[in-house]
Amino acid sequence: MNRFTLENKPDNENQKTLGRSSILQFIWLLPTLSVLIAFLMILTSGLPFNKLHTIQDAFYVQQLSRQAVPETLTLLDPVWGSVIIEQPEKVLACYDFLTSLPFAESGEKGIGRIRDRELSGTINFLDRASIHFSIYDSVVVDGIAYGDANTKLKASFLIQDLYDTLYTPENLSRLIDRYTRIVLRMDSERINLSTNVKKQLQEEISSCEIIKDNDCLSELLQGRGRAVCQIEIYTNDRPGENGSRQSPQIYIAVYGNGLLIVYDVDISVGSDMHLFGELNSVFSMLE
Amino acid sequence: MVRNIKKPLIIVIVLVIVGGIICFFWMRNNSSENALTDNTVNNHDDLSGMQLNILGSYHEDMVKRLAQMFEDETGCNVFYMRLPTGLGVAKLVTEKDNPTFNVYIGGTVDAHESLKHQNILVPYRSPVEKEIPKEYVDSDGVWKAQYIETLSIGVNTERWEKEFYGNEMPDTLEDLLDPKFKGEIVTPDPFTSGTGYTFLTSVLQLMGTEEGWKYMDKFNDQVGQYTASGYPASEKVGLGEYLICVNFLSDQLIVSNSGYPLKSTVYEGAGWSMCPVSIVAGSENNIVAQRFIDFCLSKKALDALVELGNCVAVRDDCIIPQGNNKLSELNINRNYDPIKAAADKEDILKKFNDMIK
Numbered sequence: 262m263n264r265f266t267l268e269n270k271p272d273n274e275n276q277k278t279l280g281r282s283s284i285l286q287f288i289w290l291l292p293t294l295s296v297l298i299a300f301l302m303i304l305t306s307g308l309p310f311n312k313l314h315t316i317q318d319a320f321y322v323q324q325l326s327r328q329a330v331p332e333t334l335t336l337l338d339p340v341w342g343s344v345i346i347e348q349p350e351k352v353l354a355c356y357d358f359l360t361s362l363p364f365a366e367s368g369e370k371g372i373g374r375i376r377d378r379e380l381s382g383t384i385n386f387l388d389r390a391s392i393h394f395s396i397y398d399s400v401v402v403d404g405i406a407y408g409d410a411n412t413k414l415k416a417s418f419l420i421q422d423l424y425d426t427l428y429t430p431e432n433l434s435r436l437i438d439r440y441t442r443i444v445l446r447m448d449s450e451r452i453n454l455s456t457n458v459k460k461q462l463q464e465e466i467s468s469c470e471i472i473k474d475n476d477c478l479s480e481l482l483q484g485r486g487r488a489v490c491q492i493e494i495y496t497n498d499r500p501g502e503n504g505s506r507q508s509p510q511i512y513i514a515v516y517g518n519g520l521l522i523v524y525d526v527d528i529s530v531g532s533d534m535h536l537f538g539e540l541n542s543v544f545s546m547l548e
Numbered sequence: 549m550v551r552n553i554k555k556p557l558i559i560v561i562v563l564v565i566v567g568g569i570i571c572f573f574w575m576r577n578n579s580s581e582n583a584l585t586d587n588t589v590n591n592h593d594d595l596s597g598m599q600l601n602i603l604g605s606y607h608e609d610m611v612k613r614l615a616q617m618f619e620d621e622t623g624c625n626v627f628y629m630r631l632p633t634g635l636g637v638a639k640l641v642t643e644k645d646n647p648t649f650n651v652y653i654g655g656t657v658d659a660h661e662s663l664k665h666q667n668i669l670v671p672y673r674s675p676v677e678k679e680i681p682k683e684y685v686d687s688d689g690v691w692k693a694q695y696i697e698t699l700s701i702g703v704n705t706e707r708w709e710k711e712f713y714g715n716e717m718p719d720t721l722e723d724l725l726d727p728k729f730k731g732e733i734v735t736p737d738p739f740t741s742g743t744g745y746t747f748l749t750s751v752l753q754l755m756g757t758e759e760g761w762k763y764m765d766k767f768n769d770q771v772g773q774y775t776a777s778g779y780p781a782s783e784k785v786g787l788g789e790y791l792i793c794v795n796f797l798s799d800q801l802i803v804s805n806s807g808y809p810l811k812s813t814v815y816e817g818a819g820w821s822m823c824p825v826s827i828v829a830g831s832e833n834n835i836v837a838q839r840f841i842d843f844c845l846s847k848k849a850l851d852a853l854v855e856l857g858n859c860v861a862v863r864d865d866c867i868i869p870q871g872n873n874k875l876s877e878l879n880i881n882r883n884y885d886p887i888k889a890a891a892d893k894e895d896i897l898k899k900f901n902d903m904i905k
Binding site: 287290294411414417418421446449473475478479482483485486487488489490491508509512514515522524526529530531532533 | 558559561563601606607608609610612613616617620627628629630632648706777779780783784787788789802804805806807808809851852855856857867870
């Protein structure tokens with residue numbers, strides 16, 4: 262038994278040595294083969310890695326890199342005014358949408374309007390002429406209507422994203438400055454706000470916080486009660502064509518718990534923005 | 549000798565491993581790409597990277613809130629489009645062979661019934677639907693109601709005090725035909741709005757076809773404007789543009805809770821409707837669409853709708869809408885049948901079109 266064990270010992274050691282060397286070979290071979298395979302893949306993929314390219318001059322290269330690179334997007338809503346968007350993902354999303362539009366199919370009539378009020382915009386590039394577009398019944402780019410049945414849907418999705426940049430406390434505050442007739446309405450009483458009060462209101466509105474968090478919004482909505490007053494923004498002082506009464510274009514319902522709900526009358530069904538803030542200084546000025 | 553045999557063997561093994569690794573990564577990339585377009589392959593709770601397209605006929609803020617809540621909860625990308633009920637139905641019918649949307653939410657139940665019969669909406673049995681009273685879930689498993697709406701007459705009290713001081717406010721259908729209200733009534737268009745159609749069909753069911761059409765003919769002469777959606781009618785009355793609106797109570801409550809002088813009266817025999825959610829054909833096996841329907845029936849989703857829309861949720865454990873009733877306390881006209889309204893829709897709208905010409 263002992264002899265058998267002693268005789269077999271060297272064999273075991275040989276096998277162990279062999280095993281170790283196999284593992285070593287395996288460790289060595291793995292990265293080598295990976296590099297080799299990657300190299301072969303590059304060589305056979307048709308990519309121009311080993312081809313000679315001539316760059317004419319630095320200016321040309323610079324021009325190439327700048328061409329059709331969208332830089333900013335200027336949005337214009339007839340009521341909310343203009344806003345410049347610089348976030349690359351939003352500018353690119355808009356540019357990608359406009360450049361992917363198919364030609365309008367003749368007689369193409371989709372269901373419903375894209376928007377009830379025209380939204381126009383300009384994409385500015387680093388080194389080429391700007392693109393002007395408008396979105397209303399259809400999508401018009403530089404005076405030409407584009408789009409097929411799916412365009413309205415895509416445009417609608419795009420607008421959802423772009424509108425976040427228009428509906429902000431800062432822009433709302435600018436509206437108060439832009440339009441002459443701002444009315445504070447409490448029960449049946451209406452007060453046309455003076456320049457000083459408008460200025461104070463502007464400050465208060467721009468310092469409001471926009472509510473996006475669902476729990477926070479839920480808490481504010483549930484505890485809001487009935488609105489204490491409304492702030493109405495009239496964008497047009499003339500009565501309607503058939504002598505109809507004049508209505509505000511935008512109104513803000515102000516609640517006792519600090520919630521402000523903003524409604525844009527013609528553009529959407531329901532509210533457009535929820536804000537949280539205090540308008541106490543405005544009320545004390547009015548007192 | 550042993551070494552000589554093992555060397556090629558090791559090379560083969562290494563090649564197999566490397567090949568396996570390459571295949572693994574290639575397949576993984578492919579499957580993640582597929583997951584973006586085909587949501588049926590994912591069985592996990594995390595829906596990130598997947599997409600859901602919602603067509604909604606609720607108010608825009610309600611659709612947006614549900615979309616955002618679901619996006620936050622699951623991580624999937626949610627896109628939505630809001631159209632009034634009539635236009636929503638037309639859109640889904642147009643896209644029948646190549647649907648863009650996975651789910652249709654809101655609008656009135658007649659729209660969902662009509663789309664069900666055209667096989668545009670398909671059944672899905674949600675595990676959450678047991679929380680909802682049976683009468684608010686389609687027996688074929690297609691639509692599931694989220695809330696109930698009742699028609700109401702809304703009057704601008706401020707204008708009433710100035711222009712009709714001493715008179716009784718209209719609170720019946722007959723009152724609306726008073727010549728002094730000619731041109732002062734605003735109501736939604738039955739062609740585009742589910743609210744508008746609910747009013748039309750409820751009058752026909754209440755008065756009988758012949759008397760109902762006679763009434764509608766007279767009522768049409770009183771109407772100053774038909775709006776595309778239900779809600780703007782109450783907004784126009786609240787802001788004083790018109791004196792009277794006939795639309796859903798919850799829409800009127802949004803305006804009166806905003807502080808505008810709008811008094812609502814649920815008139816005798818008022819029609820009502822359910823606002824459901826359904827899966828669009830082609831998305832019946834789409835896990836995201838299914839999860840979204842489950843989510844829509846949850847208490848938190850319904851509470852969110854109640855908070856914004858003052859509507860009466862079908863779950864009795866939901867919050868009570870401001871100025872409205874709980875479902876169990878809601879006094880709805882049980883003689884009105886919103887499902888029958890769906891069956892008669894085409895003929896009724898055709899006749900209405902002839903009438904208003």
